[in-house]
Amino acid sequence: MAREPRRSILVVLLVGVLGACAVVGSAFFGRVGPQPDGTGVTPNHWLLTPAGLQVELGDRPLGIATAPDGRYLVISNNGQGEQSLVLFDTTTQKVIQTIPYSSPEALFLGIAITPDGRRVYASAGGNNKIRVYDFDGRAMAERAPIPLGEAKARIYPAGLAISPDGAVLYAALNLENAVAFIDTATSRVRARVRLALAARADSIGPLPYALVQAGEKLYVSEWNGGGVSVIDVGQQRLLQRIPTGGHASGLALSPDRTRLFVANATRDTVSVVDTSTDAVVGTVDLSPYPGAPMGSMPNALAVAPDGNTLYVANGGNNDVAVVDTATFRIRGLIPTAWFPSAIVVSRDGQSLYVANMKGLGAGPNPRGPNPERPAPTAQYIGSMARGTLSVIAVPNAASLRTYTTQVVKNNGFDETQKSLTQGPRDTTPHAVPRRVGDPSLIRHVIYIIKENRTYDQVLGDVPQGDGDRNLVLFGRDITPNHHALAETFVLLDNCYADAEVSADGHNWSTAAVATDYVQKMWPANYSNRNRAYDFQGGSSASAPLRGYLWEYAARAGLTYRVYGEFFAFRSKPPAVEPAPFANALAGHFSPTYAGYDLSIRDQARVDAWEAEFEEFVRRGTVPTLMILSLPNDHTAATRPGYPTPKAMVADNDLALGRIVQTVSRSPIWRETAIFIMEDDAQDGPDHVDAHRTVCLVASPYVRRGVVDHRMYSTVSMLRTMELILGLPPMSQFDAASAPMITAFQDTPTLTPYEALKPNQSLGEVNQENAYRAEDSKELALDRPDEADAQILNAILWHAVKGAHVPMPRPKTAFRSHPLQDD
The missing domain is CATH 2.130.10.10 (YVTN repeat-like/Quinoprotein amine dehydrogenase)
Incomplete structure (x- = not known):
């Protein structure tokens, strides 16, 4: 049967990476979404092999x-x-x-x-x-x-x-x-x-x-x-x-x-x-x-x-x-x-009827949305990730044993039980320990969370990777630091955001899970159906039982500092506050570092972070974990008075380069790893899948100049950080994920990083006659993803590429109504 090789691939991936036996640059490990044989692969790489008859129902x-x-x-x-x-x-x-x-x-x-x-x-x-x-x-x-x-x-x-x-x-x-x-x-x-x-x-x-x-x-x-x-x-x-x-x-x-x-x-x-x-x-x-x-x-x-x-x-x-x-x-x-x-269950007890919220996922869409030529058959995520009904005959004992074995294969829990829940064994320090509690050569982790870009939008022009240069919006002239970091350290071109939008994205990025509340309620908020955005500390309903990454650090006795993540909306420097239901941030949250506010440039954010960092270095008190929100690659579209999309992404790029440069010139560089990822990848096209995103790692212990084609996701990056910090996995998803062990080495290369200045002017401002400026004025930009993603994506594409350049068909999209271009 065609299914077995795919299952075997996943098991090899887990065993190989956890045992640090795989070789960087080996073959691709598959793609996410529906598969030709009626199965599926989720963005966090779990297999879907639903039992029984599958009937398409609708959206969630x-x-x-x-x-x-x-x-x-x-x-x-x-x-x-x-x-x-x-x-x-x-x-x-x-x-x-x-x-x-x-x-x-x-x-x-x-x-x-x-x-x-x-x-x-x-x-x-x-x-x-x-x-x-x-x-x-x-x-x-x-x-x-x-x-x-x-x-x-x-x-x-x-x-x-x-x-x-x-x-x-x-x-x-x-x-x-x-x-x-x-x-x-x-x-x-x-x-x-x-x-x-x-x-x-x-x-x-x-x-x-x-x-x-x-x-x-x-x-x-x-x-x-x-x-x-x-x-x-x-x-x-x-x-x-x-x-x-x-x-x-x-x-x-x-x-x-x-x-x-x-x-x-x-x-x-x-x-x-x-x-x-x-x-x-x-x-x-x-x-x-x-x-x-x-x-x-x-x-x-x-x-x-x-x-x-x-x-x-x-x-x-x-x-x-x-x-x-x-x-x-x-x-x-x-x-x-x-x-x-x-x-x-049926009245006679012989059949089960199971509704599946996301079916087999989204995957490629040959009839993807085209904002210039709306069509009723366009493939939006609302119609692609179709919910299904599984009609299942109640299994006898033998069939249930077979089903159980399949579930274990799908989720990889056998390997998890053998390898990820054991106590420390190896007393030899590694950059990325093999098990929780093993010693690490790295003492400081800096985690930078950005907003919404796909891989192809930024790195599609890197020849070493699996990119499509025709989809590049923010290339080397605009993002020289993204390119230099990917080429100097490790290029990760098969890395996916586990989330679909920022509501679940900031939860996946900081908790390795989006709870059932988040997954069931964000669609109502995003479709203007009278539900508030409370997914980042705005209420207690969205939080996992044991909290977020910084709460795990607190329980482990680690020092930590958070910059902009889970902040109280509309609080501004110098009095930025944590969100009302964000626990364990009091005394660990920077009041001078702006949260999501597109009127504040990322350069100002880095200025605030740099002032604190240099004082920490002077005192010898640099926190073990630092989490930074760096949001301006979201852009404000072409809203007059705001920087142009290119200028905002260039601002974001230079800010990122400055952070890596500052750390690499500091005394803690020898013991530091910097992880960089988008919270989601909804705002643009990608020729592989719209979940594929920009993932970067910078450290003396990262292998230089290599391309790692392995399939990673948000939880893979989190799992790597957890192993370094000695923290247990936060969810079953990071527990079962493959950490980025093969992207690291145990011998440091201490060469500092030199930030590059983008050729794009950071001061370029949208004018009143900018492409779809009036539409941009109407976009809701106060919170992540309040703006309609399809409209925002169309404006960005045409503002960068030209009003008459057809927008390519994205693999997935996250709104449901067709658009009319002006």
Whole structure:
């Protein structure tokens, strides 16, 4: 079969790199995205081999409900593009109806069907209403919705449940932190029951997510509260709260309703609650191997009709865990597509229906978007990374063993268990230790996070690498330091951002994971569907359970300093503050270094950093870890009064060169490694894949003048830093990744780096008559990625290449509507 060689490649990559046996400059290790044989590869290099029949659904399916007769499934697609409600016939195994919603019209998660099967309800998320449909057994017909409040109020209906008699619809009001009781006969809200709020007044609250009813009690999962609220449905009052774990999300009841199962997405567990006592009586551990960090992300549940089996959708592991409900032990695993997000079991218990949020990924698009000639068939990421439904026959014991073996191959956890969770062994210092706790020749790590460029946009003209010079926007004249660093040290031309946009990008870049909250909520924010940007310390909801890289450093007793990352928006030098929910930054955060603010040049940022660095050197107190945001390669498009795109990228380039030069001329150069990467790569074309990005490493211990074609990603870079710093992996993704061992050597080359001045003027300013200046004025640039990426990309391309030069077709894009060029 064609699948086995691909699996073998991944295993060889993990074993070879971890054992430091592979040779720099060897063959490419494949490409990300869908593969010709129906499998896939994620940007962090995990394999996707979904079991069963795969049916395309739409953009990020999150909710699923079964009609009372078991024949039909209703599925809610909740991505950043066209959202939709889908009707699936389990008899023909086909989608028979799709009801689309373009922004700002919305859906989110919740679906409920009346006991007689004649009416369907669907949460409309940011529209603050419940959509209502009549169902005649063949198709759904939308009727007047149930309004819940003002259009822009903080309400946001999520999960839905309906009473056994169909008289009451319960709606989890995610942002209102309440549950609405709705009379289905009158479509009016009878009551609102508020959940217990957090102690902090500025907290986003517990964020009710899903609901199930057992007798006179309604159970409500708290997505941000780490527990379940219990409501008396008769008295319409809150009874108590049951603590379970981080990001309580999916809920399921046993058939006799005596047990409640709660998926804890950031704890990687399922809590088992006795509904007679409301006490936790058991826990299912979904960790894939002993001592594993978070990453399984159980987020949806289903129970077999006989009550003997629990099925758990592990979004992070791309599998379904099959759990014995008597012993709470995992019998085996079933492989799925990318990020299973919803699951139901057929009434006869013979079939599983699993919705996969990202399908097989995006990959190449021969009909990619062309801003100059919009077409309804253009391949945007919203239509490329299509969510799927896996229709899986419930496996017998032998088939389950086979499936389990496949999941282990897909995720590489066998190698992880043998090589990445062992204690220190090698007492010989290496630049990059082989295991956590082994000594390193490097004592200082500087990590620079930049904004949104693809590899080809910057380095596509480097002849040694796999580039396309026709896609270069910011070549050697504009980015001489990027080029010099890549050619002087190591050129990494097969390196990918694990993220899609900045919302998940800054989480992947600093935590090696984007939680289920981030992955499910950024599409609503990016598509203007009434959800705030709270993904970088703006609330506690987005944070992994054990926090971010600097928090790991704090627990390890390392010194650290953060510059601009996770800052409080609109705070400015000399009083820049950490974001309100960014932990462990007080006293470790530079007040003089600007965060994301495109009105401030990167030269000013480096001036502020350099002043602190030189004082640290003078005192002999240079922090072990320094994290810097260097954002101006994002650009402000052609907004009048701002530097031109070329000038902003040149500013960013010189700032980067100055940092490396300053460190390389300092006494700590001998013991330092500088890692540089974009948080994501969404803003431009790349001939391999739009996730491919600029990755650079500078250190005396980096091998000089070599090209490393190995496939790396964000988590590979983080894993390398963790090994140097003696920190454990933060997630299962960096734990399973291949560190950049072969790009390093143990003998230092101490030659300092000399920063190069770009030929491009840093003072060049956009004029009122600049290309699409009026459109640039309308772009939202206050926060990362607020600007529409397609419009921004089109403006950048034509501003640099010329108004009449056709824009190439990107491999992926991150908006959904076609553009009209002026």
